[in-house]
Amino acid sequence: MAETTIDALLPCEVLDSRGNPTVACEVRLRGGASATVSVPSGASTGSHEAVELRDGGDRYAGRGVRRAVASVEGEIAELVVGLDATDQIGLDAALRTLDGTDDLGRLGANAVLSVSLASSLAAAASLGQPPYRWFGAGSDPLLPMPMVNILSGGAHAGGALDIQDLLAVPVGADSFAQALEWVARVRRATGEVLTEAGHDIRLVADEGGFGVPLPSNTTGLEVLTAGIERAGLRPGDQVGIAIDVAATEFLDGGDYHLAAEGRRLDTGELTDLVADWCARFPVLSVEDPLAEDDWDGWRGITQRLGGGHQLVGDDLFVTTATRLRRGIESGAGNAVLVKPNQCGLLSDAHIVVRTAQAAGYATVLSARSGETEDSWLADLAVGWRTGQIKVGSLTRSERTAKWNRLLRIERELGAAAEFAGAASLAPLGGTDTGRD
């Protein structure tokens, strides 16, 4: 038996950043190394995502995860104890076969991911490697461009704006540390803009973005642009805007119902509206401008805006290679959001990253709105060279756990630290960041 043979699984129910239960699991190896992972959970989930196992009933309003914990203690432990934690692909294939469903709903994607990820981290610990080195498997580490939530709406903010996230992307920064410092300045300055307009900036949303009730989506874009300027940074050139429209959330009976706009729009009209935002504001990246199954609409908006803007599929691709390949073949989007819990297995998420990279699609590794204090997401971004990472705001500990881990990795790498920079945004190598 190798030192890296899985010896025991110790799962339990813990809380995520919304106060909902989630699965945590410690994986212990024969040689004594161990690692613990607590899995995140989304609110604006796509219907094609892998399925979390929840208990139903009264406990935590039905959101308990005792059944998922039991999956780990029972069937999963029986399968994986005795397997080698360094064989991620073999381990994940065995977990998928054991579950037997396409969406991992029998054992629970939350249960399965906790074991898949914690095994990998335990293997890294056993081999004495930082996780980003182990995930990178020999490739050079790359510090990602951060996308940081400043203003929130949609499902994360009690219906302020239709756009779910308005984020700052410091495309002109030269290092990860400078990128984060610039965004911190933008957040503070945006807070001042809001305060002067009479808003209470203590109202924050699930990911820590300002959750104030602005009158329109356009106001949100104006406020963020003003915040960038007030921070002394050039909008578009030094700090651009990314938006997550999360359009699946307001698709209603075949139309898009934008409550903040007071309008119902069809695909063509919503495409026009997004194009208008891109023309009037320094928007560099748009996630989920249209809903998860609006493939024709996605092709249309990609033809129209994809030459100069990043169009990111989140609910569209749900971190699955089959949906991403369909997008690549049909010309839908030019970037993919990667959330490990959307597919439930670490090696499946890695295949999505590699498929995207091979096709010239940009990759944005992303946290969930319900997060945990873990920092492995930072190591995954660096090891897998995703080029971009989206974690939420700078002001809540479940988010700073990831940002601070990236600061430490950059520091640890010293002169060898490579920062992704503006070139990591799609269209790769050709993004118009407003520079002359």
Ligand SMILES: O=C(O)[C@@H](CO)OP(=O)(O)O
């Ligand atoms: O839509 C998203 O991109 C994420 C993160 O902002 O939200 P959720 O985890 O609720 O899906």
Ligand SMILES: [Mg+2]
């Ligand atoms: Mg999204």
